[in-house]
Amino acid sequence: MALMTPEQVPVISSIYRLQWEDSQQSHVLLYPEGMVQLNGSAGEIMVMVDGERSVAEIISALQAKFPEAGDLTDDIVEFLGVAHERQWIQFA
Amino acid sequence: MSDSGFNSPEMPAKTPANPHGAGRPFWLLAELTYKCPLQCTYCSNPLDLKGSGKELTTDQWISVFEQGRKMGAAQLGFSGGEPLVRQDLEILIREARAMGYYTNLITSGLGMDDRRVADFKAAGLDHIQVSFQASSEELNNRLAGSQKAFQQKLAMAREVKEQGYPMVLNFVIHRDNIDEIDKIIELSIELKADFVELAIAQYYGWAFINREHLLPTKAQLQRAEAITNQYRDKLGGAGPKLIFVTPDYYEERPKACMNGWGNIFLTIAPDGTALPCHSARELPIDFPNVLDHSLEEIWYRSTGFNHFRGYEWMKEPCRSCDEKEKDFGGCRCQAFKLTGDAANADPVCSKSSAHGKILQARYEAESMAAGGAGHSPKLARNTHNQQAALALNERNIIARS
Ligand code: SF4
Ligand code: SF4
Numbered sequence: 001m002a003l004m005t006p007e008q009v010p011v012i013s014s015i016y017r018l019q020w021e022d023s024q025q026s027h028v029l030l031y032p033e034g035m036v037q038l039n040g041s042a043g044e045i046m047v048m049v050d051g052e053r054s055v056a057e058i059i060s061a062l063q064a065k066f067p068e069a070g071d072l073t074d075d076i077v078e079f080l081g082v083a084h085e086r087q088w089i090q091f092a
Numbered sequence: 093m094s095d096s097g098f099n100s101p102e103m104p105a106k107t108p109a110n111p112h113g114a115g116r117p118f119w120l121l122a123e124l125t126y127k128c129p130l131q132c133t134y135c136s137n138p139l140d141l142k143g144s145g146k147e148l149t150t151d152q153w154i155s156v157f158e159q160g161r162k163m164g165a166a167q168l169g170f171s172g173g174e175p176l177v178r179q180d181l182e183i184l185i186r187e188a189r190a191m192g193y194y195t196n197l198i199t200s201g202l203g204m205d206d207r208r209v210a211d212f213k214a215a216g217l218d219h220i221q222v223s224f225q226a227s228s229e230e231l232n233n234r235l236a237g238s239q240k241a242f243q244q245k246l247a248m249a250r251e252v253k254e255q256g257y258p259m260v261l262n263f264v265i266h267r268d269n270i271d272e273i274d275k276i277i278e279l280s281i282e283l284k285a286d287f288v289e290l291a292i293a294q295y296y297g298w299a300f301i302n303r304e305h306l307l308p309t310k311a312q313l314q315r316a317e318a319i320t321n322q323y324r325d326k327l328g329g330a331g332p333k334l335i336f337v338t339p340d341y342y343e344e345r346p347k348a349c350m351n352g353w354g355n356i357f358l359t360i361a362p363d364g365t366a367l368p369c370h371s372a373r374e375l376p377i378d379f380p381n382v383l384d385h386s387l388e389e390i391w392y393r394s395t396g397f398n399h400f401r402g403y404e405w406m407k408e409p410c411r412s413c414d415e416k417e418k419d420f421g422g423c424r425c426q427a428f429k430l431t432g433d434a435a436n437a438d439p440v441c442s443k444s445s446a447h448g449k450i451l452q453a454r455y456e457a458e459s460m461a462a463g464g465a466g467h468s469p470k471l472a473r474n475t476h477n478q479q480a481a482l483a484l485n486e487r488n489i490i491a492r493s
Pocket of ligand 2: 345346409410411413414415416417419420421422437438441442443444
């Protein structure tokens with residue numbers, strides 16, 4: 001993911017739908033006949049992916065939401081890279 | 093319907109009494125109707141089409157969806173028969189989507205038009221799977237038993253993509269269409285499918301009595317798989333994702349059917365009968381009906397659903413086999429259809445004493461492909477053929493293979 005820049009705006013791919021699953025106490029990505037269960041931090045990041053926020057804005061939004069957590073940049077960029085590779089998200 | 097009327101449980105489903113430690117019914121398949129305008133010889137619907145005319149009402153279906161969602165179901169498939177036959181489909185989609193289901197419509201495309209595709213979208217439908225019989229008009233229509241099927245399917249597949257749905261194309265593959273697999277893949281690329289299921293027919297329902305006409309030969313299968321792999325390489329991640337579903341008849345170990353009996357799949361037949369898989373109706377087991385019991389009662393505590401949970405029910409060679417946690421002894425329906433006892437090992441397994449029946453089926457495929465005569469005519473799925481099909485089924489189970 002050498003290509004990701006702070007200005008890029010990720011959006012969830014059209015075949016996926018993100019939602020909170022009460023019965024699993026986690027966010028999930030639903031797609032035709034299947035589901036990906038996201039862990040806590042992955043869920044928090046995906047919720048911020050709304051097709052409006054850039055990568056930089058996602059980082060600062062999460063940084064503001066979790067002030068105690070230290071610098072989150074690397075974790076977020078890494079996750080977005082994985083999400084892009086798995087085609088959960090695209091860059092507009 | 094029972095005296096108490098249609099049952100919708102008041103109790104929260106958070107911690108249901110769950111004596112067998114069953115998983116959640118993640119996948120709910122609603123077979124809305126057995127009615128279908130097509131007549132595929134590989135149809136997995138029951139042979140007894142006439143006797144299955146009863147269907148749940150709109151409200152009864154909605155109650156089933158509500159109960160399932162509370163129990164943790166996240167995927168909902170609208171299937172059949174042809175679900176488009178139900179005029180209340182749009183309402184069902186809307187209600188289910190509002191509950192938070194990922195909604196899948198599994199259709200032949202017949203009975204669809206652009207307005208309905210748009211209405212479903214507005215109702216929140218997430219995904220449409222369109223089934224094709226073949227890649228050419230002539231063969232498709234012959235296999236489907238309908239002159240207008242192919243053009244209609246093409247038009248609908250285009251419409252589905254046009255309106256922004258994710259689209260899965262499903263081809264049931266068998267001896268008569270397997271050799272055109274390259275054209276099938278080309279068609280799928282042209283139609284911009286997101287996923288393509290190249291599913292070798294499985295032998296349940298009508299497909300079982302037509303098995304000798306459907307099972308491809310080993311050589312056909314290997315060729316088809318090789319071509320699929322070539323396309324995967326060529327596409328290199330672009331274009332449709334190709335899913336090749338191999339037939340267990342050419343394996344030496346059975347599939348882990350349904351990921352385990354009553355583990356994640358829950359099928360509701362048109363009349364409200366709850367089943368652990370869509371073929372289970374063929375087993376000599378009484379399955380509960382959603383008109384008589386709550387879904388929670390059915391899933392966690394009914395005899396039908398607990399029948400083959402865990403490992404206690406197993407016979408040898410499965411019982412003492414170190415692979416039983418991998419495949420759960422295979423498919424109960426296949427075990428029953430080929431050995432007469434659903435608790436036996438699936439004969440696909442080379443450790444099964446009935447494995448010879450699978451070898452026999454392979455041999456039959458070879459000899460028929462080489463021009464040999466079959467045991468019985470190929471029967472299209474329709475009520476006219478029902479008596480002949482039922483008689484054949486009896487003979488198939490008891491005598492042959
Ligand atoms: S397999 Fe063919 S005949 Fe059976 S329900 Fe599907 S489209 Fe109809
Ligand atoms: S003997 Fe039974 S459990 Fe063992 S591999 Fe065969 S089917 Fe599976």
